[in-house]
Amino acid sequence: MKIAPLILVLLIFSVHAQQRNEQKFSLAQSYEQIGDYKSAVKLYEELYQSDGANAMYINALYRTYTQLKNYAALVNILDERIKQKPDDIEAYGMLGSTYYLMGNEEKAVEVWNKPFQSGNINPVFYRVVGNFVLERRAFEIAIDLYEQGKKASEDKVLYAFDLARLYSLTMQFEKAAQEYCYILSNQPSQQQIVESNVFQNVNRPGALDATIKVIEDCAEKNNLSFSFLLARLYSEKKSYQKAYEIYLYIDEVQSSKGRDLYNFGRQMFSEKEYKLAADIFKKITDDYPDSPVNSQASLGYARSLEASLLEDYEKTLPLWKPYFPLKKFESEETEKVLSAFNAIINLFKHSEPAYESMLRIAVIQFYLLNNYEEARRLLETIVKEAPLSKNSAEAYLELGNIALIDGKLDEAEKDFSSILKLLSASEEQKNKAIYKLGKVNFYQGNFDEAKKNLSKVLGNLKDNSANDAIELTLLLNPQMNDSSNLLIYAQAEFLAEQKKFDDAAASYNKLAENQQAFVLRSISAINYGEMLIAVDNYNEAISVLENVSAEGEKNIYADKAVYLLGKINQYGIKNFSKAEEYYQRLLADYPKSIYTDDARAQILFLQNKPET
């Protein structure tokens, strides 16, 4: 009976003391948060005195003593703690850290390793101590510890991830890759995480080659996770053929009917590796006729072949010339491209891919094979059968271009006008059609209508046709009073459009010699030179352009003449020193010319050319 009040008093006293400690602890934390470590440490010390076994107080003292660099006091407390509680793993971590901060690395390593000498320890503790070591950025010591943990632990993959991260951090990429090998070998399901970790570091110096080398050595034939990783690494290194071989293997093993190959093919197409992309798509269509990606692969194959063909074609064009004739492009690949697109037309009749294929064939027939009839037949099929197709506008545009070459202005006008009625035509396509209509009007001598159409294009100066429209409009405005010469000029332009360069040259020459033709005389003289360049008559062109350039400031195209003289010497007659001379002359005499940037670039190019 007498004991009960005593217990009650002790209980009340104990609760009261506990409440007071909690308040003191909160206050100390507040001091700590505002950076007043001295006041905080004082309170934490009092709390530690009242309850030396409380881990919370020890942790708080560790934080604040560290801030105040009072390492000696901290060592005493942590030594005491380890004596009292030898299984407190965090105390070893903190004590080791304290020695490290004191600059005693040897002692720090000794303390950090101490808990693991007993031989009967929870392997998770390696990670606990490891965290303290990492906090000190002692990466090599941490690696040692994690290696030990990996040996001791049953969950070796967990430690392998830690080690791979540490090895990558310290730029030991081969060792990191070895850890990834271990993970994939034991848990292939971790492939995506491994891949993501590898690719976080793969762009660091030396990482890619080191990783590839190790993964190649450790890859297991039957473990596809290695194959996926290696294929991506090879792609990253641009060893596309090697990557392709691996995707072939993956596709075969997984029986995925070309799905992985198809994605790789698309990647190759966007990397402009057209030949390889074509091989990949062909493989899919040949090997998996029932593949769900078969139709896309067929189109991909044809597009890749076409892109490769056009690359070769462009290389043959004399793009330095302002005008050049359309010449038939003979290539073994052309037939392959045509049959690839024809296969699509036959396989997927009346579909968008079929009409797109028709358009692609028509373009090749027109520009590469100069078979205007076949091109026209295909284009007419598109616009008749599929007026709502997104390919119709392009088809009308090419029909108009063919009509222009054929000299059929009314037909061209009809074709370009049709684009304006198409719902499927984009704004850009419509603007292009209006510009073309303006040009047709100009060729017809209908200058008012031409101006009207060109001014519509100028309504949107961001449009690609706007620059061309401005150029023609500038010519039209001041020349309206000289309509007879303008008519001759328009006819000459039309002949040039039809690639009838000799005839055009004659007309331009006539105007160039006409002293009454004012501005038209100057522009015609330069155009005359351009026509001569188009037909490779360089000697005559040089003489004409020299005359224009000799007029100096009197001729507003004198700078262009000097520029073209440089071009003829550089590309036509390959007299590089003379070419450089002309470019230098352009810079000296016409520093404000629009051709100066290119002239500078060409001078630098010629100066750095090994044979000059």
Next chain:
Amino acid sequence: MKKRILTPLIFSILFLITAFPQSKILINMDLNQTDHLKAYGITYRALTKGYKADWLLNYKGGSFLIDYSDELAAECRLNNVSFETITLSQATEIYSFVQSEENNMDVVRLEKAPKVAVYVPPGFQPWDDAVTLVLEYAQVPYDKIWNDEILKGDLDKYDWLHLHHEDFSGQYGKFYASFANAQWYIDQQLLYEQDAKKNGFKKVSEMMKTVAIDIKNYVGKGGFLFAMCSATDSYDIALSAVNVDICEQMYDGDAADPGSQQKINYDNTLAFTNFKLEMNPYVYEYSDIDIQPIEVGNFENDYFTLFEFSAKYDPVPTMLTQCHANIIRGFMGQTSMFRRSTIKNSVIILGQRQGTDQVKYIQGNYGRGSFAFYGGHDPEDYQHAVGDPPTDLSLYKNSPGYRLILNNILFPAATKKKQKT
């Protein structure tokens, strides 16, 4: 009396024209110049080829007059640098005009192309730094040096050293709050730690302090130091904290010294004094030297004005402020501008925002050398952020802000004249 003034003038003109070939190239640097930035490159390279060049301070925007040669004229054209070919008598007239007591102009003979070093860590890209960007554009050759070269004494090989936004305080640019987990930040910290270890330092901050002291000694011995952006204040902060640990745990593994603010020594610094450190690692600022964006107010009104100095009596600040514009668009950086109250009295203010305490550009001397600090990161990219694409200087050929940087390159080429009394 009049004769006495005229005699030295005539002699100096005669001296300037004695080495005349048939004519001279006058590179105007006023608003008619087509590419101000490349004009510096032309002049610099002319010096390396042995041409004599004169810098006509305050004449047509600070023009250059160089002996004529076909080679030089072709180079000007190739680089789109406009110039005039002038005769001997025209040149004499210009010299006479510039040296006349009535005009605030002068002629500075440029003797030798200075050897330029830029302090950059390995793996840096030229567009990380406005100076390397403009040196590349103007085709002025430079060497990249880093801690290893400085610590082994290589600075003596150079006439001019540039620091950009490297952090000398050991706090890794104070990017911890935003980028602690970014790969580039992790790599950077590791790179610095390995470098410190290699050079025998336990901490990066200790190594950076030694580097800062070596640079200061280089200036003391006659070197020219040009710093921009955060290299300016972080450099002086490092010097002030030579005997104090101001780095928090996340930077060097241990806490900063308690009461470090009271322990720093302003006597050690080059330009700044009485500043207050910002030691919170979560605040992206080193100290109160830098002007905060909120103090700048409306960014549209951020312009600074260059002071006009007497060309004949203050040639150094005059050279550094040669420009075709007097009021220049401001630009931000980790350190954008300097607070006037933190600048030492011995330092000359070259440019500031009118009516404020915000200073953009300063210059001072230490020992036999000189330093210039220019706030902001990229004169043509108002708020250049980490990862932003590089500025294409071919679009800013006439940038006044970039021009100020290039003045610093030619400044060490100038022949030292006796101070007029």
